[in-house]
Amino acid sequence: MIPPAIQMTGIDKRFGAVHANRAVDLTVTKGTVHGLIGENGAGKSTLMSILYGFYAADAGSIAINGKPSLIRTSADAIHSGIGMVHQHFMLVETFTVVENVMLGAEGGMFTARGAAAVRSKLLELSQAYGMDVDPDAVVSDLAVGELQRVEILKALVKGADILILDEPTAVLTPTEVDNLFVLLRRLASEGKTVIIVTHKLKEIMAVTDRVSVMRRGEMVGTVETAGTSPADLAELMVGRRVVLTVEKGPARPGEVVLAVEDLCVRDARGTLRLDHVSLSVKAGEIVGIAGVSGNGQSELLEAIAGIRKPSSGRVSLKGEALDCGGTDDPRTLRAKGLRHVPEDRHRMGLVKPFAAAESAMLGCSDEERFGKGLFLDRDLVMADCAAKMAAFDVRPADPGLRTALFSGGNQQKIVLAREIERDPQLLLIGQPTRGVDIGAIEFIHKRIIALRDAGKAILLVSTELDEVLALSDRVLVMCGGKITGERLPDQTNEQDMGLLMAGVTSEQPKEAA
Amino acid sequence: MSARPAPLWLTAGVVPLVNVAVAFLAAGLVIALIGENPLEALQIMLRGALGSQYGLGYTLYYTTSFIFTGLAVAVAFHAGHFNIGGEGQALMGGLGAALVALSLPFLPWPILLPLCVLGAALAGAAWVLIPAYLQAYRGSHIVITTIMFNFLAATLLVYLLVGPMKMAGSMAPETAKFVPGATLPLMNQMAAWFGLTLTRTPLNLSFVFAILAAITVWVLIWRTRLGYAIRTVGANPDAAVYAGISPARITVIALLISGGLAGLMATNEILGVQGRLINEFTAGAGFVGIAVALMGRGHPFGIVLAALLFGVLYQGGAELAFDKPKITREMIIVIQGFVILFAGALEMMFADRIAALYQRFAGQPVSA
Numbered sequence: 001m002i003p004p005a006i007q008m009t010g011i012d013k014r015f016g017a018v019h020a021n022r023a024v025d026l027t028v029t030k031g032t033v034h035g036l037i038g039e040n041g042a043g044k045s046t047l048m049s050i051l052y053g054f055y056a057a058d059a060g061s062i063a064i065n066g067k068p069s070l071i072r073t074s075a076d077a078i079h080s081g082i083g084m085v086h087q088h089f090m091l092v093e094t095f096t097v098v099e100n101v102m103l104g105a106e107g108g109m110f111t112a113r114g115a116a117a118v119r120s121k122l123l124e125l126s127q128a129y130g131m132d133v134d135p136d137a138v139v140s141d142l143a144v145g146e147l148q149r150v151e152i153l154k155a156l157v158k159g160a161d162i163l164i165l166d167e168p169t170a171v172l173t174p175t176e177v178d179n180l181f182v183l184l185r186r187l188a189s190e191g192k193t194v195i196i197v198t199h200k201l202k203e204i205m206a207v208t209d210r211v212s213v214m215r216r217g218e219m220v221g222t223v224e225t226a227g228t229s230p231a232d233l234a235e236l237m238v239g240r241r242v243v244l245t246v247e248k249g250p251a252r253p254g255e256v257v258l259a260v261e262d263l264c265v266r267d268a269r270g271t272l273r274l275d276h277v278s279l280s281v282k283a284g285e286i287v288g289i290a291g292v293s294g295n296g297q298s299e300l301l302e303a304i305a306g307i308r309k310p311s312s313g314r315v316s317l318k319g320e321a322l323d324c325g326g327t328d329d330p331r332t333l334r335a336k337g338l339r340h341v342p343e344d345r346h347r348m349g350l351v352k353p354f355a356a357a358e359s360a361m362l363g364c365s366d367e368e369r370f371g372k373g374l375f376l377d378r379d380l381v382m383a384d385c386a387a388k389m390a391a392f393d394v395r396p397a398d399p400g401l402r403t404a405l406f407s408g409g410n411q412q413k414i415v416l417a418r419e420i421e422r423d424p425q426l427l428l429i430g431q432p433t434r435g436v437d438i439g440a441i442e443f444i445h446k447r448i449i450a451l452r453d454a455g456k457a458i459l460l461v462s463t464e465l466d467e468v469l470a471l472s473d474r475v476l477v478m479c480g481g482k483i484t485g486e487r488l489p490d491q492t493n494e495q496d497m498g499l500l501m502a503g504v505t506s507e508q509p510k511e512a513a
Numbered sequence: 514m515s516a517r518p519a520p521l522w523l524t525a526g527v528v529p530l531v532n533v534a535v536a537f538l539a540a541g542l543v544i545a546l547i548g549e550n551p552l553e554a555l556q557i558m559l560r561g562a563l564g565s566q567y568g569l570g571y572t573l574y575y576t577t578s579f580i581f582t583g584l585a586v587a588v589a590f591h592a593g594h595f596n597i598g599g600e601g602q603a604l605m606g607g608l609g610a611a612l613v614a615l616s617l618p619f620l621p622w623p624i625l626l627p628l629c630v631l632g633a634a635l636a637g638a639a640w641v642l643i644p645a646y647l648q649a650y651r652g653s654h655i656v657i658t659t660i661m662f663n664f665l666a667a668t669l670l671v672y673l674l675v676g677p678m679k680m681a682g683s684m685a686p687e688t689a690k691f692v693p694g695a696t697l698p699l700m701n702q703m704a705a706w707f708g709l710t711l712t713r714t715p716l717n718l719s720f721v722f723a724i725l726a727a728i729t730v731w732v733l734i735w736r737t738r739l740g741y742a743i744r745t746v747g748a749n750p751d752a753a754v755y756a757g758i759s760p761a762r763i764t765v766i767a768l769l770i771s772g773g774l775a776g777l778m779a780t781n782e783i784l785g786v787q788g789r790l791i792n793e794f795t796a797g798a799g800f801v802g803i804a805v806a807l808m809g810r811g812h813p814f815g816i817v818l819a820a821l822l823f824g825v826l827y828q829g830g831a832e833l834a835f836d837k838p839k840i841t842r843e844m845i846i847v848i849q850g851f852v853i854l855f856a857g858a859l860e861m862m863f864a865d866r867i868a869a870l871y872q873r874f875a876g877q878p879v880s881a
Contacts, residue, residue: 016869330754340755365738
């Protein structure tokens with residue numbers, strides 16, 4: 001019998017008081033695609049980091065192809081035939097593909113020989129697996145999907161038989177995801193072993209042969225993908241039954257609350273990031289913006305929220321023209337009933353070293369309810385936060401605890417509570433559930449729907465296509481700073497959306513492609 | 514997946530104490546190397562600084578200056594900026610106080626004295642206005658500009674003290690004496706009002722101002738909306754923009770407060786002790802303030818304690834240099850250097866290890 005490609009036995013790892021891996025066993029069969037799922041903090045990253053030599057396990061052993069292996073550094077891992085493709089690409093933007101792949105294998109003082117060797121290897125591999133990559137292209141000119149192929153090639157050139165991919169689909173369009181999966185299946189059929197770490201159940205179902213589920217540092221089960229369902233996997237991950245679908249009634253749209261006309265935003269270099277975008281959101285409806293991240297969604301939200309000054313265009317709230325980024329800064333806009341849950345709560349939505357109560361009044365610290373005159377009343381601030389925590393089931397419900405110590409889901413609930421509870425006319429939400437565990441996703445989705453049913457206007461941006469389709473009453477798709485199409489969620493499908501996300505509009509397919 | 518944080522008594526109490534102990538250990542080693550007994554040296558130092566009314570008076574007099582400059586660095590630090598121009602701002606504080614004292618000598622003291630103190634604060638604040646504006650709106654780095662302004666302040670003061678402001682007929686670079694109504698009473702004078710007898714030392718009313726300033730800064734930073742805005746800008750400028758707080762505006766305000774506090778250092782030396790404006794009166798207090806603020810972890814209470822430690826080092830060091838000819842004043846600077854190195858620059862060297870030890874023996878396990 002062929003020994004398993006990877007056999008991790010009894011892996012145990014603590015970080016201070018945190019028990020990140022508890023006696024974890026993982027067996028991966030050679031020539032398969034193996035999924036590893038779990039919520040944030042379940043220990044999957046730790047386990048993979050141990051396999052790749054970033055951390056040493058406190059206890060346990062690893063055998064690669066039946067051979068006991070001591071993996072102390074990533075050099076050991078590479079030597080054992082393990083390659084890793086990180087979520088954030090580790091490429092030098094100004095280098096060509098060959099130069100990037102060559103990193104760490106320059107082959108002596110002069111690079112010509114090494115480069116030639118890498119080039120022939122690169123061509124051989126890309127032919128063998130049908131990966132079309134120009135070896136002389138400069139990395140900064142490549143699309144995201146191509147960058148990922150370069151990363152995979154980099155690992156293969158170094159002799160990887162086992163590929164670990166960490167959240168590989170986070171930045172890809174649906175079409176690119178499909179291409180990636182075809183490639184992964186092909187790699188597996190050629191005898192390579194692939195481990196894919198993700199939190200997207202649908203992708204696990206689509207590409208893996210077998211899937212291992214982790215929860216709270218423990219391995220709770222390994223199942224054949226064919227014999228399971230997303231609902232079963234979710235239950236394994238969370239430890240209880242979870243509703244994966246969003247239940248909502250039909251929208252009853254009222255008057256127009258937000259109207260955006262010909263909005264343009266340029267970045268510091270003068271590049272057009274938002275290109276004549278027009279849209280409207282009515283009271284009692286959720287308008288979703290789908291698209292691959294970095295296609296102008298952030299600029300759109302920030303411009304409407306008064307954070308970024310648009311170069312041209314008009315924005316109005318309930319008929320009143322706004323001077324976003326000028327006289328209407330985030331503070332005055334809040335007073336007018338425009339609330340904003342930012343896309344990246346760590347960068348903008350919270351102040352991590354602050355106590356939760358202080359983060360929970362970000363943007364509202366001037367309001368009378370927090371104290372008199374120039375002063376803040378600590379008791380009022382704490383009480384206000386405690387009330388928010390109770391209403392949104394934040395755990396632990398401790399307003400004095402440092403913001404950074406809450407889990408992603410609980411941090412997001414704090415932001416949401418802060419922005420929703422002041423009765424907004426319009427709520428902008430970016431990435432409502434990024435880095436949020438499944439249990440909290442359910443809760444957050446319900447709150448958003450409830451807000452809509454209370455007659456509020458909601459503009460939602462998410463790079464999770466399923467989320468946009470599930471929550472929105474209307475969906476707009478953005479690509480390259482433009483709106484490429486509008487669909488009703490029940491009258492579209494993934495292929496259709498994928499084309500729009502790639503910038504192929506049904507009206508003018510040739511020109512945009 | 515974060516570990517339970519170490520409690521305050523550990524991070525703010527044990528860690529600095531360990532740092533200071535290591536600094537003294539290193540200094541002791543150097544003293545042993547030059548053939549003196551480190552324990553004896555420590556004893557002389559502590560006795561010299563704290564063992565008599567005289568010593569204590571001097572220690573607290575030094576402490577006063579360090580509290581002001583330490584608070585100045587801390588306020589800027591909370592807004593995310595490193596104001597190392599305390600030296601120049603303090604010099605200008607002295608100029609501000611002197612200008613008021615010399616130009617309005619006819620005013621009765623209840624009006625003149627507060628005006629002199631205000632003059633010190635305003636002049637200190639004014640001296641940071643240009644660096645603050647350049648940092649906030651033009652992105653010129655505050656560290657560079659405030660260093661340059663230290664030199665400018667020093668040269669400006671020399672120019673004024675040998676030129677326009679020099680006392681007629683004097684050979685020294687100094688102004689005329691202020692009227693008595695423009696000077697702060699010494700502590701022993703104030704004690705005498707209540708029938709107490711204290712040894713005469715330079716310790717004066719500004720020590721009380723320093724403590725009040727520390728309390729005010731605490732209230733400002735942790736109990737006001739402005740303090741909240743300052744801390745938000747310092748901890749996460751993007752979140753500040755999102756909240757509608759202008760980082761540029763808050764930067765300027767925080768730095769003006771910082772400069773004002775540095776300027777107040779002059780109340781100790783100029784209004785309290787000299788009674789006239791002299792050259793180079795700051796004697797490095799602006800730079801010691803950086804170490805004090807780091808060691809006090811930006812908290813006014815910690816700053817008062819750290820300032821006291823440096824007061825002890827200054828006064829005790831002077832006594833030590835006097836008693837032990839082999840230990841020169843330069844040696845004392847070496848010892849102070851060790852304290853700054855271990856308590857300031859290497860502040861976190863032991864912090865992680867101490868926290869890990871704590872987690873091991875006292876930490877409640879937290880589920881991942």
